[in-house]
Every structure is written in C-alpha cells, then in structure tokens.
Amino acid sequence: LTGYVKDIVPRYRTMRGYKVDRRFGWDTHGLPAELEVQRQLAITDKAQIEEMGIEKFNAACRASVLKYTNEWQAYVTRQARWVDFENDYKTLDPGFMESVIWAFKQLWDKGLAYEGNRVLPYCWNDETPLSSHELRMDDDVYQSRQDPAITVGFQVSTGDLAGAYLLIWTTTPWTLPSNQAVAVHPDVTYV
Template identity: 40%
Template sequence: MFKSVEKNINFPAQEERILKFWEEKDIFKKTDEQRAGCPEYVFYDGPPGTNGIPHIGHMMQSALKDLWPRYKIMRGFHVIRKAGWDTHGLPIELTAERELKLTSKRDILSYGEERFIEYCRSTVFRYKDAWEKAIRRIGRFLDMDDPYMTLTNDYIQSDWYLLKLAWDRKLEPDRVELQGKNVSPRFLYKDYRIMPYCARCGTALSNFEVAEGYQDVQDLTLTAKFPVAGEANLFFAAWTTTAWTLLSNVALAVGPEIEYVAVRLGEDVDGGKAGETIIFAKERLQAYREQLEPCEIVWSKKGADLKGIKYQPLWDWQKATKAHKVVVDDYVTTEDGTGIVHLALYGDDDFRIIRREGLPLVQNVDSHGYCTQTTDQFAGRYFKEETLDV
C-alpha cells in the first residue's frame, strides 16, 4: 500500500507528493463526508489578518489548530473546519495610513471616513493568496473555498445579534455578581475602565497590540509637595514617574500600617525652605536624608491616622468638589518614592480607589494627547512634551 521510504529521503519532495495525493483524491472532503451524521464537535478558527505575509509563528498556530480537529475526527466526531479572515483592526488601518501618508486621526477625518474605509477594504486581501498557499503547504485541512470574513454584512449582523441578546439579558441567568453585589443588570452597559490608549491613533489598544510594541523607556521622575490645608509650611511629598498625571490629581493615598514622619528642614535645600515640614514614609527617610539635611523628625503617625486630611491642589484651576484629601489603601508600599501615592484616574489602582471614594473623574488630557483648556498655562501642549514644566 505504501511505497518504501528511500534511504536518503528528500523530505520536502515527500511532502509535496503527499499533498498532491490528498488533492487528487480529495481526501479533505472525504474525511468530512465520512463523519456526516456523527456527533458535532464545534471548532472556531480564530482568524488571522491578511494584511501581511504569514510567518513561522502563524504556521505554528495553524499546525496546532489542524491537530485537534483531526484528532476529534479520528475519535468519531464531525468537525466543520471553516477558514476565516480577520479584516478589521488597527494593523490594517495603520497599513492604509502609511500608504496614504496620514499621520493622525485628524488626517483620516480630513481625508474622509468613507474613503478611508474603502481604501482599507482594498488592502485587506492583498496577501490572501500567500496565506492560502502557506496553509496548504503545511498540509492543514481547512475549507478556504467558503471562508467567513469579518467585513461581510452577515458576519457583522451576527455580532449585532449577540449584542442584542446581551442587551436583552438572554445569555445568562437573571441575577449576577457585579462589584460585590447580587444585582440584575443588563449584560451590556456603559461604564468607565482603564485601557491602554494611543494618542496618535486616537483609539484604545488591545493587550496584544500593546505587547507587540512594548519597550522600556527612560522617563523623568519628580517629587511634588502638596500643602496641607489650614497648616502653615506643612506638606505631603508624593513621588511620580508620570509628571503629566499631576494635572488630574484628586487625592493622595497612604498605607494604613505604614509609619509616616513629619521632617522639619533646618535650612534651605533643593525643593524646600528652612522651617518647612514635609511628610513621607519613615522607611523612605534614608533615601531622602542627604537631600534634606539638616533636618529633624517632629512627629510620627500611622497612615490610618492621616485619613481624610485635606490638602491644597497644586494649581488653582484644580479646585474641585470632594477632591484633594488623603485616602488609605493597602496597595501603597515603601519600595520606592516617598510612600505616598498621588492619585489620578489613569492607573488601574488609582481608578479603583477614586471610584471607591466617590472622587471626581478629572480628565485634563484630550483624545489626541493634548492638555485641555481647563489646564490654564498647559492648555494645547502635548502631554509628554519634555518642556512641560510641571
């Protein structure tokens, strides 16, 4: 039945002979027909995008996606192996932007949304033939004659149908756990959350898109002094690696069990004047002592004792109702900085605490990365501008 294997076998040629045999005998179709009427095993092929040439990573995934359906078929199941093409997403849009020499979301709007969409559609299947050839070459059994494509109206309408089911609460039991409460909400609702965001593209990013372009960068850090309300020359010191977020500060967080000290300066130093008293974690005193000398500790308190203390915002235009007070949370540590965390709505933990404390969501950077008009002297400047002299 089988030809004997040559001693010095040419593996690529052997593979080509097997592929030719499968194609001539229509083996893929026959394996499908053999299992007609058998129990169904549902296989969804997460579709690749066709806006680039497939690489070894794609082929490895494709081989694994081929392995499992083959195994289930040998176990007596019928498996529909339908190809799919992902025709939406940022990579496709970025390709179109480069070719059209567009550099921002504003450029796209000026070019025309419908024109831009049509251009994206024209680029989607540019590498479809290369993908089909690569999938066939690795011997994967996949129906590429009748694929599903995310740009078709049928596919888009199926998405809207599922969204309607979520809106009508037909996907799950009536009551669910939401933010610690047993409630009966719609499964589709509007709320805020922290997401990776690209100011250039003017859109939120997926974790996958962030991971692809992730890199370590050097950034300036600073320690800001927040005057305690109603107290002369008394300040909280908070350290940050993102100076621009100070524009949206609404609170300071301390650790409940961390010991904090108030240190009075004996003479003028860089960032402080003689007679000023600065509050930070006792464990961080050594890191700042050289900069603060001569100085003396005037009192020591647990973070829990500082809860609720009001402080003055850094700029007059920041004054907001129920904002600018000390809050307590276990996520604060003394690993670096001052042991006091300034809170703005841009971080996951910051956002969680802000919502818990009922503090305002202050957004002082627009969707393109520029400081809003409410920021007075910073208005219209890019948030990462090195000369943004916060």
Template identity: 40%
Template structure:
C-alpha cells in the same frame, strides 16, 4: 551511483497534484453526519501581513487535532476557515502608503476610501494565507470562510450583545486600557507590542499636606513618574504592613514616607519623630496637589492596598482612577468615581485651565513648575 534528492518544490507540486487527483481534500471536508461530534472554531489569523514560521507552527498544531479526529471518523463542527480583518496592523499599512499621520488626516482623506483600501489589503493578504495553508495541507473550508469585516459577522456580534443585555448580563462601567492619542483609539496588548519602545519620563516627589490639627505641618511624600496624572488624583494608597516614618524637616514641618525609603531621601541620619504602620494611616484625609477634580464621596484620603511597595519611591502611590489598571481597581473599590481631564487626542481640556490645550506629556514640566511655585514639589528628577 549518486542519488540526487528531488527539489522540495517538486515534491510539493507532486503531493498537491495527488491531492487534487484523488479529491482527498474534498473528502476530508465532507460532513460525516454519523460520527461523534468534535467542535472546532478556527481562531482566525489577523490578515495584516504574510505568514511567518511562527504562524506555520500554530497551524500545524491545529492540523494535528483535526487530522486525528478525521481519522477517528468524527464529525468536525465546523471546518470553516476565518480571517480577522480588523486591528491597527491593516490601518497602519494604509496610513504609511498614503503618508497619513493622524485621525484627522484620515478623515480628510475620506473614511470610506480609507476603509475600502483596508478591506482590499485584507483580502490580498488572506489570499496569500490561503495559498500557504493549502501547501501546508491545513484543510479548512476556505470558500465559505468567515471574515470579521463582513456585515453578517458584525451583526452576529451585535446580536450576542443584545442577548446579553436582554438577560441583564451587561454592566456599564469604566475600564482602563492602553490608548493611542494619535489614532484616538484604545489598543489591544498585541497592538501595543507592535510599536513599543522605552522612553525616559520625569519623576517627581510631591508633598500631599495632611488635614487635621497637630503641632506641626505634616505631609505625605508621594513619588510618581507621571506628573500629568496628578490633576486627576483622588486617593493615596499605602500598604498595611509597611512601616512608615515621620521625619522632622523644619521647626514646624514633618514628612511621612516608608521607613525603607529613608536612605533614598535622607542619606544623612534624619530626625524621626514617629514610626507607625500603614494600617494606622488608613482614612487619613489630605489636600490634593491640584483641585481640578473637585469634591466627591470618599475622595482625598489614604487607603490600603497590597500592590504598594517601597522598592521604589516613597511607599505611597497616588491614585488617579482614570489612568492605570491598579488605580481604576482601587478607585472603583473605594467608590470615588473618575476624573479624566484629557480629550481623545490626549490634550488637556477646560477641567485643568492651567494646562488647557497642552498634550499630556507637554504638561509635565508645566505642572511640576506649578507645584514648585506652591511649595509642594519636594524633588524632581
């Protein structure tokens, strides 16, 4: 006799009916005041799209812990479900629905109307997640789930910040994060991954003239793939244990770069007039390629840091503390402050008049041309 296995949907329905008839879900969620406490906080899934297989795996792992402690008779604090209702995923979905392409267009559309549609979309997706979780047997208190868009949750975050401030545990400062000029908002790392694609950027090698007396004009060769950050330069970083070479390129002109980088810039045997370690360059003052940032304490000198390598470029890194985590870290350590000439749309303001009104990427060729006209552009690729 041929035995036909029941359809998965039929098994699913039969199990769900059994759970309902026996009240097993309610019994599992019932508070057990006498048991040992197991503290649990539902790391809320982002309610911006239907679940996929990866979400099922994560919820299964959490369910294993909850079932184990329930079987032990432990008290679960708390079985409350939760939904992460914020993030660009929800907003981008509504933007696509209405063909919105910028923050200004969202404001014209109506912020209240836009946020109302985001909330409605979040609730629809959360309902799909709740159904999936129920079929999976992932039992939480979905009737009293917390939602990060609700006023009580937001106020609890405000209260936490207030308490931290009251205890003197908050500090105001600067921190570099990924940023979207279209949305005019910082981005989380997973939000960057949602729209990540490779791009080709120009690279320039620039002369940074050294200050001080000497028989020849000497300059650092500094390589960067972000010419638009050069007006915000405040330091140059070298590495203490790298060997640097001074190359004569004219009767009165000398260039300094890492010895390891010589073949990239001087394939023919160059005239090396001096070799020195990076530590010997520490504190050396230079003239920045642009004077937009202006004077300030400890600015425009060579500093040392271990993140510098000679694997690419020249063995020198130009430091713009407003752009890049390493730049920010080094700038804060050296106490040079910050200079950010861009507005919220990534457009240059009056701080750099020569490219005022230009977006940061559109400024790349203009800044390179200005460097060339002043004799500071050594190479552009």
C-alpha cells in the same frame, strides 16, 4: 502556534466522526489594517483620513487586507491545515459582524456581560484604544517609556497631624518650584 491549535482540535474531532466546519477566517478589522493603509498612502494622522473620507479609507483598508489572500492560502496549505477557503468568513462582512452582535446580545440577556470602567492603552496618532495584541504588533504603535516622576514629602506644621508628612506624587516635577500649597479634601480619607 495558534494555527497549530486551530488545526489540531478540529482535526481530532473530525477524526472522531464529528462534522466540523473548518472555514478559514480573515481578521480584517482593527489597527493592523489601518496602519498598513496609512503607510501605503503616507497618512500620518487622523485628520488626513477624515480629509480623504472615511468611505475611501475603509475601501483602501478592504483592498489592502484582501491583497494577501493568495499568500495566506499558500502559507496555511503549506502548514498542512485542513481548512475550507471556498466558504471562508471575513470579519468585515456584515453577516459576520451581525453574528458577533447577536452572540453578545445573548450574553447580555443572560446577565453574563457587564458595564465597567477601566484604563485602556490609547494610540494618540489614530485616536483609538489599543488591544493587547495591537500593543505588541508594531514598534511604532506603542512604546514603553519612562516618564519623569517624583514623590515629595511635605511636613504638616499645625493641627492634629503636625509633624506628619503628606506624600505628593507627580509626573511633572518641573512644576514643583511654583507650588505654593497642598490641597486636601476634608471629607476624603487619604491612604
């Protein structure tokens, strides 16, 4: 479906008389490339990559990604997409990376980028954050699981809140028998 959209919009603009560069692009970064090479080299954790050497691992990733060039050209041509394979771009090329950094700098200078904090899915095996695409790409990258969780109510016995319950949620319910107290901060509003 994405290939269809990547073709139909530029094709329409070309047919309307506009000059549209239709360079084919190779996404050569990220976890998919790394996981493929880890499988090829029987690497199971980040320490083995570091032992091998980052430069050697990166070279193996480049070779692996480019190994499928002919298959991609045949597949895309079979889809009847109008693309230029001779002047393609690869996300591993320094010129491409520099253009992305340049574009981000333009957004930053215009005040259209912001810094924030948020929780990201994380691959403990590779010690890297995961994109939403990476979460869906492979069964062994990220698996939903049910963690044990429990909410317990502790009744307040004295003070202004006597008779009220403190609700405590934990993902380690097996530690509850050893809990001796519930601690709260006097200046924090709990809801």
